[in-house]
Amino acid sequence: MRLFVGVLPSRQACDELTRALRPVREAWPGLRWADPANWHVTLSFLGEVPEEVLPRLETRLARAAARYAPLTLGLAGAGAFPSVRRARVLWTGLYGSRLPLARLAESLAAGARRAGAVQVDGKRFSPHLTLARARQETDVTAMVEALSGFTGTTWEVRAVHLIRSHLGASVRYESIAEYALAAPAPDGRS
DSSP states (O other): OEEEEEEOOOHHHHHHHHHHHHHHHHHOTTSEEOOGGGOOEEEEEEEEOOGGGHHHHHHHHHHHHHTSOOEEEEEEEEEEESOSTTEEEEEEEEEESHHHHHHHHHHHHHHHHHHTOTTOOOSOOOOOEEEEEEEEEEOOHHHHHHHTTOBOOOEEEOEEEEEEEEOSSSOEEEEEEEEEOOSOOTTSOO
16 A cells, blocks of 8 residues: 555644635646645655554654654745755645654654654655646745735644555645654653
């Protein structure tokens, strides 16, 4: 099964982003816009994982997540991969607990590799939420500029999700497990 570990934005964060995108979406009908029901922040892409690896994987991911305190994140701005002038992916970024989020992503990837998920993506972690994809390179400079002032309300991330990708005519993501961020917060809050 094709898996990744991710963070799901709050309903309020999704609603705010939907409202911010409404005026720009209409101006860019050539992009393939991600369904808001599928919005997530990928922490570790695992690729195809054999069923027999799943029990070890779940144990390792739960252990990794439990070492981290809940995080505070918010969505903000926009950007594109590989660049705004040659975009294939349009995204919104994150602000808040970015350094702990990067460390969490590293821990989850290491745990997944130790469990036997051999296709763990080794790319540098670049936290973002994918908004749209382009079939061919597209200059999205105007859209990125239009979204540059967007800053959403923060939300508290209390868990990470193991998510299965169902590919096909319409992509669907299914959360198959959830792992609590269970460590006490550095300031003593829990």
